[in-house]
Amino acid sequence: xxxxxxxxxxxxxxxxxxxxxxxxxxxxxxxxxxxxxxxxxxxxxxxxxxxxxxxxxxxxxxxxxxxxxxxxxxxxxxxxxxxxxxxxxxxxxxxxxxxxxxxxxx
Amino acid sequence: xxxxxxxxxxxxxxxxxxxxxxxxxxxxxxxxxxxxxxxxxxxxxxxxxxxxxxxxxxxxxxxxxxxxxxxxxxxxxxxxxxxxxxxxxxxxxxxxxxxxxxxxxxxxxxxxxxxxxxxxxxxxxxxxxxxxxxxxxxxxxxxxxxxxxxxxxxxxxxxxxxxxxxxxxxxxxxxxxxxxxxxxxxxxxxxxxxxxxxxxxxxxxxxxxxxxxxxxxxxxxxxxxxxxxxxxxxxxxxxxxxxxxxxxxxxxxxxxxxxxxxxxxxxxxxxxxxxxxxxxxxxxxxxxxxxxxxxxxxxxxxxxxxxxxxxxxxxxxxxxxxxxxxxxxxxxxxxxxxxxxxxxxxxxxxxxxxxxxxxxxxxxxxxxxxxxxxxxxxxxxxxxxxxxxxxxxxxxxxxxxxxxxxxxxxxxxxxxxxxxxxxxxxxxxxxxxxxxxxxxx
Numbered sequence: 001x002x003x004x005x006x007x008x009x010x011x012x013x014x015x016x017x018x019x020x021x022x023x024x025x026x027x028x029x030x031x032x033x034x035x036x037x038x039x040x041x042x043x044x045x046x047x048x049x050x051x052x053x054x055x056x057x058x059x060x061x062x063x064x065x066x067x068x069x070x071x072x073x074x075x076x077x078x079x080x081x082x083x084x085x086x087x088x089x090x091x092x093x094x095x096x097x098x099x100x101x102x103x104x105x106x
Numbered sequence: 107x108x109x110x111x112x113x114x115x116x117x118x119x120x121x122x123x124x125x126x127x128x129x130x131x132x133x134x135x136x137x138x139x140x141x142x143x144x145x146x147x148x149x150x151x152x153x154x155x156x157x158x159x160x161x162x163x164x165x166x167x168x169x170x171x172x173x174x175x176x177x178x179x180x181x182x183x184x185x186x187x188x189x190x191x192x193x194x195x196x197x198x199x200x201x202x203x204x205x206x207x208x209x210x211x212x213x214x215x216x217x218x219x220x221x222x223x224x225x226x227x228x229x230x231x232x233x234x235x236x237x238x239x240x241x242x243x244x245x246x247x248x249x250x251x252x253x254x255x256x257x258x259x260x261x262x263x264x265x266x267x268x269x270x271x272x273x274x275x276x277x278x279x280x281x282x283x284x285x286x287x288x289x290x291x292x293x294x295x296x297x298x299x300x301x302x303x304x305x306x307x308x309x310x311x312x313x314x315x316x317x318x319x320x321x322x323x324x325x326x327x328x329x330x331x332x333x334x335x336x337x338x339x340x341x342x343x344x345x346x347x348x349x350x351x352x353x354x355x356x357x358x359x360x361x362x363x364x365x366x367x368x369x370x371x372x373x374x375x376x377x378x379x380x381x382x383x384x385x386x387x388x389x390x391x392x393x394x395x396x397x398x399x400x401x402x403x404x405x406x407x408x409x410x411x412x413x414x415x416x417x418x419x420x421x422x423x424x425x426x427x428x429x430x431x432x433x434x435x436x437x438x439x440x441x442x443x444x445x446x447x448x449x450x451x452x453x454x455x456x457x458x459x460x461x462x463x464x465x466x467x468x469x470x471x472x473x474x475x476x477x478x479x480x481x482x483x484x485x486x487x488x489x490x491x492x493x494x495x496x497x498x499x500x501x502x503x504x505x506x507x508x509x510x511x512x513x514x515x516x517x518x519x520x521x522x523x524x525x526x527x528x529x530x531x532x533x534x535x536x537x538x539x540x541x542x543x544x545x546x547x
Contacts (some may be wrong), residue, residue, distance in 0.1 A: 022521045034163045039436045045463045074518030
């Protein structure tokens, strides 16, 4: 099963297996990984599952859709490699993905 | 408060690995007292489930026992009126977290069980299965229940409410081509179900007592926009229409009779007229409650060992200088964090702007803030285009709330403006050519 590594703002790493098709947000929630809130449950409505995608994986994650980009443009800590993790679906190509969490989601 | 009348040392049914010990069994009564009582969470909805997860995230090592009245692990309720009703979601999608999460994080669950009484002096709960359970800390997450009509005919079969997955299954069973659903109440539940009913080929008639839909929770512009859209989708809207009774045939709902004499034939009735907080349990043990369990910004009740979170609470709203009940997932999560942080001795979470969302047809509604005593409503964008926002301002031009329809950037900007209590000239908000980013950040 493909693996994802989540790195908390304080540097704590969490490596999990995540089945293809599930979102990177859901992987964090299902495993109790701190730093991703996901208030809306994956509807791209709240921007509380913001992550920084490791540069090596950025292209493979695709580009943010219009709604996601709009939401992200107002996240105070957004960077060029910011994504909403509910919009990144796991796939075999993303095996080894590394994402980092901002200090806070609000 | 009602005494439980159970013998001292009664071994509660939880702790399945322990042999059943009677009050006079091996080890005696003292043995049970040595058991470390855990944090008990009464209510396994979004609030209760999130509190359990945050307690573990924040480092609580002791036992956590999650008690839920429904037979299901915590799940998302918002899709019940939408994706679940349209059978676009599976139980897997609906679950907040998979079953293994609870075992991995040592969160014990007791489903199909309700707390019936709280003995605060003894720090012990009476449960619906006749057992009792000690607690070191208690988190009340008892939620809310659908408000009842209180009118004749409410007990007929086919008169439904929507709160639980079981409710949603019952509702799904009466929706389909050729069926007609009468929806009493033009609130979010009513409108979302109307949209889902249309998608399923059923017809829907919404009966609203007020002159507009969402009268309690939205401004006039949004109400008017949604009314037009629902009518365009074939939903019949009856405004300023008061229900007198639900008429039945052979024990099943067949029509809604209005006070003005009109009779609305239907195959089923959905009552969506709001929810009442489940605060009776708290009130019965002397906790401060009235229209919700009174809590502070750390989700503390009037008993230092008892927190309360989610729909069952009445909470302070520092941005608005008042208290209110917020029925929303974001509020449930925020208060779950507040309670878990307080219990674990962590700094309180950053205060959040209340926000809500709703999906109807291809419309994504996002609302941030609460429009208490608004002086002015400013529309940004063209409602005809299907993408616009309404900003509600106080007399001093402080942004109180934003209602965004297919306008996520305006929602995000509004959320920031509300949190910063920013005063903004109405024309700056109105002019859609001016980017809000500079105002907000």
